[in-house]
Structure formats: structure tokens, C-alpha cells
Amino acid sequence: MSMLDGNALAGDLREVFAADVTTALYTCGGCGHADVIATLHLWGPAPGQVARCPHCTDVVLRLVQTPDRLILDLRGTVRLEIPRAG
Amino acid sequence: MARAAVSGRLTWRVATVAGTRWETPTARTLVLDVPDWPGHLPGQHVDVRLTAPDGYRAQRSYSIASAWTGDGPVELTVQRLDDGEVSPYLTDEVTDGDQLELRGPVGGWFVWRPEQTAPVLLVAGGSGLVPLMAMIRARGAVRGRQPFRLICSVRTPRDLLYADELARRVRDDPGLDVRYVYTRQTPDGWPEPAKRISVATLNSHGWPPDFGPDCFVCGPTSFVETAADILVALGHDPRKIRTERFGGTA
Structure with a gap:
């Protein structure tokens, strides 16, 4: 296990979303802390990644890759605010 | 595109x-x-x-x-x-x-855009220098005038990345300063013993918080957290400190 941060999710999330979600603002479902996805603490490596709130350590986002699927669990974030491309 | x-x-x-x-x-x-x-x-x-x-x-x-x-x-x-x-x-x-x-x-968050005008402080731990070097090279390519300071922590002189190019750029790219901190072994005649980056390092070789610098910190997790905590303690705006962590090994 090694710890990275939400910056490292950029590629996987860009396979799903049209925008760069690492610059999106999340609000943690556990403690209400809000910051950009890039600042989450990320435990991995792929294929199973868990991103935790740096403030309360609750799981904010989970990303699992299988050979033919990508499973994104966003139960830990109550809100995602995504900048629109200028 | x-x-x-x-x-x-x-x-x-x-x-x-x-x-x-x-x-x-x-x-x-x-x-x-x-x-x-x-x-x-x-x-x-x-x-x-x-x-x-x-x-x-x-x-x-x-x-x-x-x-x-x-x-x-x-x-x-x-x-x-x-x-x-x-x-x-x-x-x-x-x-x-x-x-x-x-x-x-x-990745759109840990990036520096040449249009940014603020002074820049780059803090690198080991190979955390890599993305910061891209910023130094981009500034050089457009002959940027933003004042840039790099504080680079490495174990020994043998572990320095891009040493010759950085020495050349310090000479040729106006407004670029580089400060090395050796954590295990210093070069011969180095004026201070091997040590980790500290409040004194970032206070003496970074920018005063009043200058409103954009700070980029990249390295192993423990290094990034220490450096970012010191910058906040020195009075830097947390919103102007961007971090990127890699791996658990120092």
C-alpha cells in the first residue's frame, strides 16, 4: 500500500468524465470539509483505489477497475462542484 | 485536440x-x-x-x-x-x-501557467523535482520574469536530478534561485551539516508570505506534509499552496 493524492486519479476520472474532476470541489459526507479532489489522500494502487478526506479520513470516493468496467463509488461525497471549461 | x-x-x-x-x-x-x-x-x-x-x-x-x-x-x-x-x-x-x-x-490542479504573475516557490523532495522542473523549463522557454525559487531536498549529491541544467539556468534564466538541502550526506565543504528542511530553511530561502507567492510542493507524503505545514505556519495562504504526493518511501 502506498499513499498518493487525488492528483493521481486524473487519468482514470478523465476516462469517465469530459472535464478534469481533480479540480472539482468535493464536500465530505462525514465532516463537511470541502476542498478539491486533488487534495484527497489516495490509497492504492489501481485496480482498487480509495480516496479519503484529509480532514476526517472518511472515504470520499472509491474507484475499482476490472478488465471491462470501471466502478465509481461516490457515497462519501455529498456534493461535487465541477468547474466548466472556460 | x-x-x-x-x-x-x-x-x-x-x-x-x-x-x-x-x-x-x-x-x-x-x-x-x-x-x-x-x-x-x-x-x-x-x-x-x-x-x-x-x-x-x-x-x-x-x-x-x-x-x-x-x-x-x-x-x-x-x-x-x-x-x-x-x-x-x-x-x-x-x-x-x-x-x-x-x-x-x-491533472489540472498541480500546474503552473506562464500567465501567472506571482512569485513562485517550488519545494522538492527527491524526485518530486520532476514536475517542478517542467515549470522551470516552461518559464525558461517563454523567458518568464516571475521570480522563481526552488528549494530542493535530496539525500546526497549523487541524487541530484538535472544538476548541470539547473546550474546553467541559475546563470542564464534571470530571477531563478536554487537552494539545495542534503539530508544524508553533503558535498565536501558544504557550509551546513546534513539535515532535513525546517522552518529556518523555508523562512530563509523561500518568499515572505507578504509577497503572495504561489507555492508548489512535491515529494514523498511525509515530506509534503512537513513542508506544507511549515509554509502555513510561516503565514502563507493555504489556498496558494498546492501539493502533490507520491509513494510512501522517503
């Missing part, structure tokens, strides 16, 4: 190794030709994917070391982690003409 805009999503491309060079005994730069590369911002990274003959895949993120000037290859500098699954292959096995699967550029 046009093709990417159609689907809006990012897919893997095949890059060809056009050259390699050792930066230190354990870090190697891969020079990659990537067809239809859309360009990148300094600080962005790529994902590299390796597939074994039995179909097993491993994927890792690597920072881009080069600046994009509208043309040319994409350079990655890879630090070998001895217990790593991917990095020893990239440092020790890959040769010219080999092909790698690559996805990117990605």
Missing part, C-alpha cells in the same frame, strides 16, 4: 521511446515520441500502462519533466523504486524503439 473534443474522454495512446538518459544512478529520463500529442502544462502527468504477456496490467502516474513548446517529444523522469512493479522496468529494461501505452496529459 479536435479528436479529443469529439468524445470528450481520454483514451490510451502508444508512445515510442526515442531516447533515454540517466539523470542519477537510479533515475532515468525517457524521451517519448507521442503521435498527435495535444501539448501539456507544466506540472501535469501521464499514466503509463504495462501489459504482461499473460494479460496482467499495471498502471502508474509519472510527472512530465519537459516543457511543451508546440513541438517535440515528451520526457518523463522515472525514479527506480527497488520494490516497485513498474519503475524498475522503465529505468532498467526499456530501450530505444520500445512502445509504451500512455494516457494524458492529465
Whole structure:
């Protein structure tokens, strides 16, 4: 296990979303802390990644890759605010 | 770019190794030709994917070391982690003409844009220097005037990445300062003993918080947290401190 941060999710999330979600603002479902996805603490490596709130350590986002699927669990974030491309 | 805009999503491309060079005994730069590369911002990274003959895949993120000037290859500098699954292959096995699967550029947060006018403080721990070097190179390419300071923590003089180029840029790129901190062994005659970065280091060799610098900190997790905590304690605006962590090993 090694710890990275939400910056490292950029590629996987860009396979799903049209925008760069690492610059999106999340609000943690556990403690209400809000910051950009890039600042989450990320435990991995792929294929199973868990991103935790740096403030309360609750799981904010989970990303699992299988050979033919990508499973994104966003139960830990109550809100995602995504900048629109200028 | 046009093709990417159609689907809006990012897919893997095949890059060809056009050259390699050792930066230190354990870090190697891969020079990659990537067809239809859309360009990148300094600080962005790529994902590299390796597939074994039995179909097993491993994927890792690597920072881009080069600046994009509208043309040319994409350079990655890879630090070998001895217990790593991917990095020893990239440092020790890959040769010219080999092909790698690559996805990117990605990441819009840990980036510096040459339009930014504030002074910049770069704080690197070990190979955390790689994305910061892309920022220094991008500033050099556009002859940027933003005052740049780099504080670079390395174990020993042998572990310095880009030492000759940085020395040249300090001489030729006006407004760039570099300060090294050695954590295990210093060069002969170095004026201070081996030590870790401290409040005094960042206070003496960074920018005063009043200058409102954009701060970029990259390195191992413990290094990044220590450096970012010190910057906040010194009075820097947390919103102007951007961090990127890699791996658990120091």
C-alpha cells in the first residue's frame, strides 16, 4: 500500500468524465470539509483505489477497475462542484 | 485536440521511446515520441500502462519533466523504486524503439501557467523535482520574469536530478534561485551539516508570505506534509499552496 493524492486519479476520472474532476470541489459526507479532489489522500494502487478526506479520513470516493468496467463509488461525497471549461 | 473534443474522454495512446538518459544512478529520463500529442502544462502527468504477456496490467502516474513548446517529444523522469512493479522496468529494461501505452496529459490542479504573475516557490523532495522542473523549463522557454525559487531536498549529491541544467539556468534564466538541502550526506565543504528542511530553511530561502507567492510542493507524503505545514505556519495562504504526493518511501 502506498499513499498518493487525488492528483493521481486524473487519468482514470478523465476516462469517465469530459472535464478534469481533480479540480472539482468535493464536500465530505462525514465532516463537511470541502476542498478539491486533488487534495484527497489516495490509497492504492489501481485496480482498487480509495480516496479519503484529509480532514476526517472518511472515504470520499472509491474507484475499482476490472478488465471491462470501471466502478465509481461516490457515497462519501455529498456534493461535487465541477468547474466548466472556460 | 479536435479528436479529443469529439468524445470528450481520454483514451490510451502508444508512445515510442526515442531516447533515454540517466539523470542519477537510479533515475532515468525517457524521451517519448507521442503521435498527435495535444501539448501539456507544466506540472501535469501521464499514466503509463504495462501489459504482461499473460494479460496482467499495471498502471502508474509519472510527472512530465519537459516543457511543451508546440513541438517535440515528451520526457518523463522515472525514479527506480527497488520494490516497485513498474519503475524498475522503465529505468532498467526499456530501450530505444520500445512502445509504451500512455494516457494524458492529465491533472489540472498541480500546474503552473506562464500567465501567472506571482512569485513562485517550488519545494522538492527527491524526485518530486520532476514536475517542478517542467515549470522551470516552461518559464525558461517563454523567458518568464516571475521570480522563481526552488528549494530542493535530496539525500546526497549523487541524487541530484538535472544538476548541470539547473546550474546553467541559475546563470542564464534571470530571477531563478536554487537552494539545495542534503539530508544524508553533503558535498565536501558544504557550509551546513546534513539535515532535513525546517522552518529556518523555508523562512530563509523561500518568499515572505507578504509577497503572495504561489507555492508548489512535491515529494514523498511525509515530506509534503512537513513542508506544507511549515509554509502555513510561516503565514502563507493555504489556498496558494498546492501539493502533490507520491509513494510512501522517503
